[in-house]
Amino acid sequence: MMGAILAGGRSRRMEGQDKTRMLRDGRRVLERLAGILRGACGGCVLVAREEQRAELEALDLGEVYGDLFPDRGPLGGLYTVLEETEDDVFLVACDLPFLEQDLVEKILREYDSQVPKVFALVPRSPDPDQAPDPWRVEPLCAIWSRHCKRPAYIALEAQELSLTQFAHGIHARFLDLSAQEAQQLRNINTMNELNDEGLHFSP
Numbered sequence: 001m002m003g004a005i006l007a008g009g010r011s012r013r014m015e016g017q018d019k020t021r022m023l024r025d026g027r028r029v030l031e032r033l034a035g036i037l038r039g040a041c042g043g044c045v046l047v048a049r050e051e052q053r054a055e056l057e058a059l060d061l062g063e064v065y066g067d068l069f070p071d072r073g074p075l076g077g078l079y080t081v082l083e084e085t086e087d088d089v090f091l092v093a094c095d096l097p098f099l100e101q102d103l104v105e106k107i108l109r110e111y112d113s114q115v116p117k118v119f120a121l122v123p124r125s126p127d128p129d130q131a132p133d134p135w136r137v138e139p140l141c142a143i144w145s146r147h148c149k150r151p152a153y154i155a156l157e158a159q160e161l162s163l164t165q166f167a168h169g170i171h172a173r174f175l176d177l178s179a180q181e182a183q184q185l186r187n188i189n190t191m192n193e194l195n196d197e198g199l200h201f202s203p
Contacts, residue, residue, distance in 0.1 A: 001108065002087040003037025003044040005030065006077040006140065007056060007094045008067045014191060020048075020056065021202040022188065024097045028202065033092055033099065034061035040104040041090050047077040069156050074140060074163045079156060082149035093140035095187045097199060103177075103184050104141075110175050111143045119151075120144045120172035125182030137174070138185050139163040 007020045007030065022029045030046075037044040044062035049070060056064045065084050069076030074093070081089045090108065092099065111121040121143045127136040140163070151170050160166070177185075188194050194201075 001041045001090055001143070002081065002085045003034075003041035003062075003090045003092070004077075004081040004085075005033055005037070005044065005046045005061075005092055005094050006074055007046045007052065007064075008049040008070070008077060009094070014189070014194070017191075017201050018052070019095045019188070020052065022095060022097065022194070023200045023202055028059075029097045029199075030056075030094050031059065031061060033094065033096065036099060036101045036104055037090060037092065038062070039101055040108060045081060045085065047080050072156055073161045075152060075156060075161050075166055078144055078163070079149065079152040082144070082146060082152060086146055088143060088145045090143050091140065093187060095189070096141060096185060097188065097197070098184045098186055099141065100184055103181055106181075107141070107143060107175060114173060117145065118173040119148055119170045120167055121175055122167045122172045123175045123177050123181075123185070125177045125185060126179055135174070135176070136182075137164045137167060138177075138182075139167050140187070141185050142167075142172075 020030050034044045046056055046064045047067055048056050048064055050066050053064050065080050068080045123138040124135040128134050155166050
């Protein structure tokens with residue numbers, strides 16, 4: 001299993017700020033996530049835009065791959081990791097400041113227990129507002145097997161870029177989280193959310 005962080009998003013709603021520079025308690029969220037994935041999975045890589053690579057490589061968090069499908073969203077990043085590592089992948093977004101290692105390890109244990117093995121194990125969190133299905137799929141803290149590579153390539157070529165729809169298309173197994181666990185998957189998309197959570201950006 002390889003841990004992987006998607007670091008190449010454009011952060012268009014963050015007033016030009018790069019989410020890889022987000023800080024929690026004075027430490028880069030990116031560094032914190034890399035430590036969690038190394039502890040749980042044994043290794044960590046990052047997927048980034050070419051113009052980010054030098055800065056991220058200097059952090060020495062793991063090998064940095066240039067996105068093979070730039071501007072195709074998280075599905076392009078997932079395909080890049082599957083192509084480069086040829087391993088099962090625990091994929092996380094770089095803007096999850098509240099993720100803890102215990103939840104990552106729970107997802108790993110659940111994936112390992114699946115018989116027969118599944119293409120992907122994707123958490124979902126309770127969301128009563130999502131009628132008629134009161135669940136929010138969380139594909140950016142999920143495990144994707146190496147067998148997803150070919151289907152991912154086909155979806156990318158067809159411009160079918162939704163990672164959630166991809167999960168449904170490959171009949172991923174879904175792992176129901178408690179409301180408390182789901183709080184760990186809160187991501188930060190706007191400056192208002194950043195300020196509300198007391199987070200900052202490094203210079």
